[in-house]
Amino acid sequence: MTSWRDVHAGAPEFARRVQSLFDAHKHKTIATLRADGSPRISGIECTFADGELTFGSMPNARKGSDLRRDPRFALHTATVDPVDGAEAEWPGEAKIAGRAVHSGSISDGPDSDLFRADITEVVLTHLNDAATLLVIEWWTPAHGLNVVERE
Template sequence: MATWKDVERSEPEFADRVRKIFDANKHKTLATLRADGAPRISGTECSFADGELTFGSMPRSRKGADLLRDPRFALHSATVDAPDGDDAAWVGDAKVAGRAFHAGDVDGDIEGDLFRADLDQVVLIGLNETATMMVIRTWTPAGGLRTVERT
């Protein structure tokens, strides 16, 4: 497992691009596992601060209960379409997966639980410069950064 700071240290340009895609929009999609093992997706917000990726849940929420029972999660950036007729302008998607651990209460006026992400995968999906191939860049703590291109 790794923290966001580990990704930044290992691949600063990659980490910066992933973070910019996550930060471009307020709402993200979080996948957790229900008690019966079925997937659950929920809207959430996340924050990158002090080398950590964190996100919150409202008090007694189902996603919070899911994470307290089974910390495995996947978090996906907002998906934004390219401008019509300009596929090369698509900024791409970013996603992370790992385990989320309760890190206390959410700071501020809103009550809730704060979760800290331990990452086992960070993915950046985009297009090549000519928008003819999908480019998938994946970072893992053990394998570092790998790039795969697909037509």
């Protein structure tokens, strides 16, 4: 199992930038798989604490049912458009993919299911300092951090 702690240990600066994008907004988007295999997009909140990435699902919610049946997920930060004329200041966007591990109930607040992320990939997309190239950075447990730039 690959936790957020492992991502941070493998690429601390990268992990810090990814987490700052996730922490910048309360609401994120999660993709899960329906019983027929088609994708489902849902709003969600997540937490980075004690080296783990966790998120919850209210009782009888479809996303929780999806994750208990097929744990694969993709989590995406809030999408923010670059500002015309200030593209170099665009913070970018981040994605985390993996498998959701059901970890019991959330004790604070309404009864909900708690999931921990078993991370398979983390991606950070942003512009270079001159705002002339798209920079894609990604980390996997097997290959560590990689970077590619595109026009």
